[in-house]
Amino acid sequence: MNMMNFTRIVLKNLFSKPATRNYPAQPKEFFARTRGHVEIEIQACIFCGLCSKKCPTGAITVERGEKKWSIERFGCIQCGYCVESCPKKCLCMCPPYPQPEAQKPTEAYVQPELEPIEKSEKLDRAEQ
Amino acid sequence: MSVRSVVPFGPQHPVLPEPIHLDLVLEDEKVIEAIPSIGFVHRGLEKLVEKKDFQEYVYVAERICGICSFMHGMGYCSAVENIMDITVPPRANYLRTIWCEMSRIHSHLLWLGLLADAFGFESLFMQSWRMREKILDMFEMSTGGRVIFSVNKVGGVRKDMDQEMLREFLKVFDGIEQDLKVLTKTFLEDYAVNGRLRDVGVLTRQQAHDLGAVGPFMRSSGIALDNRKLGYAAYPELDFEPITSDVGDCYARCDVRIREIFQSIDLIRQAAAKIPEGELAAAAKGFPQGEHFMRVEQPRGEAIYYVKANGTKFLDRVRVRTPTFANLPGMLETLKGCQLADVPILILTIDPCISCTER
Numbered sequence: 001m002n003m004m005n006f007t008r009i010v011l012k013n014l015f016s017k018p019a020t021r022n023y024p025a026q027p028k029e030f031f032a033r034t035r036g037h038v039e040i041e042i043q044a045c046i047f048c049g050l051c052s053k054k055c056p057t058g059a060i061t062v063e064r065g066e067k068k069w070s071i072e073r074f075g076c077i078q079c080g081y082c083v084e085s086c087p088k089k090c091l092c093m094c095p096p097y098p099q100p101e102a103q104k105p106t107e108a109y110v111q112p113e114l115e116p117i118e119k120s121e122k123l124d125r126a127e128q
Numbered sequence: 129m130s131v132r133s134v135v136p137f138g139p140q141h142p143v144l145p146e147p148i149h150l151d152l153v154l155e156d157e158k159v160i161e162a163i164p165s166i167g168f169v170h171r172g173l174e175k176l177v178e179k180k181d182f183q184e185y186v187y188v189a190e191r192i193c194g195i196c197s198f199m200h201g202m203g204y205c206s207a208v209e210n211i212m213d214i215t216v217p218p219r220a221n222y223l224r225t226i227w228c229e230m231s232r233i234h235s236h237l238l239w240l241g242l243l244a245d246a247f248g249f250e251s252l253f254m255q256s257w258r259m260r261e262k263i264l265d266m267f268e269m270s271t272g273g274r275v276i277f278s279v280n281k282v283g284g285v286r287k288d289m290d291q292e293m294l295r296e297f298l299k300v301f302d303g304i305e306q307d308l309k310v311l312t313k314t315f316l317e318d319y320a321v322n323g324r325l326r327d328v329g330v331l332t333r334q335q336a337h338d339l340g341a342v343g344p345f346m347r348s349s350g351i352a353l354d355n356r357k358l359g360y361a362a363y364p365e366l367d368f369e370p371i372t373s374d375v376g377d378c379y380a381r382c383d384v385r386i387r388e389i390f391q392s393i394d395l396i397r398q399a400a401a402k403i404p405e406g407e408l409a410a411a412a413k414g415f416p417q418g419e420h421f422m423r424v425e426q427p428r429g430e431a432i433y434y435v436k437a438n439g440t441k442f443l444d445r446v447r448v449r450t451p452t453f454a455n456l457p458g459m460l461e462t463l464k465g466c467q468l469a470d471v472p473i474l475i476l477t478i479d480p481c482i483s484c485t486e487r
């Protein structure tokens with residue numbers, strides 16, 4: 001009789017959908033809070049350096065003079081401390097997780113200087 | 129006449145993913161003595177406290193173990209909060225309690241799966257882990273991480289669970305409870321499972337007491353001690369009693385852990401019904417000065433966090449005593465006189481976590 005108990009589970013599994021996903025044909029859906037990787041909205045950054053100071057692994061480097069923000073993707077442990085401490089709220093943690101790679105890349109983001117002419121062109125376009 | 133021989137067991141072993149090494153002294157098939165050696169996965173996490181300030185160390189503390197990561201983070205934070213005299217807001221306490229119990233459920237389900245795997249019941253192992261998967265999904269939904277949660281901070285928690293999320297979780301727990309009831313029958317009544325677990329590795333009440341066993345390993349020998357009764361987080365406001373068994377064999381350990389899963393589900397229900405509105409964290413101003421011992425009940429038993437602070441942002445010392453370390457003498461005692469084939473199961477029934485023991 002006790003044997004029957006597990007047989008019932010087995011039979012149920014035989015006629016139900018698989019418990020696993022058919023990856024990668026059916027990719028994982030991430031939840032809104034999933035801490036995947038850090039993204040920066042470089043336009044809003046003021047290069048205060050708080051994120052790099054708070055980062056427990058020292059994965060972020062901020063160069064104020066060159067207006068450059070860089071992150072070692074494989075040094076980051078996805079803790080979210082930088083996101084929490086940024087005063088301009090220009091960092092966010094978004095899915096998906098970083099992809100496997102052969103090298104350890106450092107990604108750099110430079111804030112583009114807006115030339116006065118470009119600015120006025122933009123204004124012109126906005127007016128049109 | 130029987131011949132004595134020594135069989136090395138581990139640190140790499142097909143049935144036991146934990147890196148512990150034992151020299152088993154055998155007389156024919158019977159184990160006479162087991163001599164342990166540990167230290168294969170030492171990572172120096174306690175030393176790191178000199179390099180990371182006390183806020184950053186939360187992230188190190190929760191990396192001590194991948195299964196009880198929430199409670200490691202919480203134990204460390206509570207110790208620092210006690211030193212700094214911070215009162216954690218009630219909502220944060222309740223959230224911590226819910227996450228703690230979720231950790232306990234997923235740890236016990238993991239253990240049940242490993243146990244099934246150790247006695248060769250592969251499909252039972254899959255069933256247990258399938259249930260565990262739902263809990264990991266809930267963790268990801270509420271904290272953003274499946275293994276490392278990063279929701280604790282000195283003073284409270286970082287993320288909230290709203291009513292809707294809690295309701296959804298409770299529904300999932302209802303399903304898990306139903307599924308587990310069905311699976312319990314197999315774990316506790318199946319003929320083959322009984323044959324492998326009954327009367328194997330008996331630890332008497334007196335032995336458990338003398339050898340300083342902790343957690344479910346101790347409770348299944350009849351000692352009703354549970355650190356949750358010490359009253360950290362929201363446990364003083366919840367209604368529960370330590371779960372025990374008087375038998376002390378492997379079957380009793382399995383039984384106690386299964387009943388603890390049901391108890392944890394009940395505790396989550398109680399906590400979800402009582403959770404108050406309010407702040408998530410109190411501000412941690414200044415630097416800690418002083419020392420504190422914090423004791424928490426992890427899925428595997430009592431863990432102790434000792435923190436000594438000197439008034440700067442770097443702490444002097446952090447010491448963690450993990451439950452597996454306390455359970456090793458008891459385990460060695462149960463190994464004496466057992467059959468060689470039972471060794472993996474016996475080691476497994478203390479739910480060893482060697483990487484947190486060695487840190």
Ligand code: SF4
Nearest residue numbers: 045046048049051086
């Ligand atoms: S904390 Fe925010 S604003 Fe400051 S440097 Fe980092 S990303 Fe830029």
Ligand code: SF4
Nearest residue numbers: 055076077079080082
């Ligand atoms: S998520 Fe954590 S580890 Fe990664 S860059 Fe931010 S602070 Fe550093």
